[in-house]
Amino acid sequence: LAKTTQPISMDSYEGQEVNITCSHNNIATNDYITWYQQFPSQGPRFIIQGYKTKVTNEVASLFIPADRKSSTLSLPRVSLSDTAVYYCLVGSRGTYKYIFGTGTRLKVLA
């Protein structure tokens, strides 16, 4: 499983766009990139997944460059309720486990 590296923490203000970048230099051809959000005392919540280029859903966008060695989660116009830990995970179809890193602790300020 490819190892991922993310910033430990980030601060932002309400209404701003937040971009969290994840490095995964050893990503394999079959690997997908998946992002989760976790609030205190709750389970990780699936945000978005992608393989290449750009993926967008109702809550976030995921940008993946051509070499796929990194990815960027973009959260448009964050609010206080987006304060959470965000995890970048890499794995292939049939992955039976996720390896969680420390994630990025995002703090949104008023």
Added chain:
Amino acid sequence: EPEVTQTPSHQVTQMGQEVILRCVPISNHLYFYWYRQILGQKVEFLVSFYNNEISEKSEIFDDQFSVERPDGSNFTLKIRSTKLEDSAMYFCASSDPSGTYSNQPQHFGDGTRLSIL
């Protein structure tokens, strides 16, 4: 939206006692998982389960742990003789092999907080 449900939300047990944590995965999912998170630490993989057998397990998942799908809806984690260091949040997850996403993202429950006294 369908969700993974876990019971109880908080379990307090004396050291050495057996404990069973229960999970109801999303109904059409076929892959099931247990993870744990010790307070302030990373989420750690324990075990994955498919077709009524363990697919993969971590070093944490020793002989004190077992999993079972006793019926068509529940998935349980049993710790036979609990230790103080088993105190953690335990998360159940499930995934769908034929879902919208090709890589079957796992969907997590909100966990059971296990406190060993």
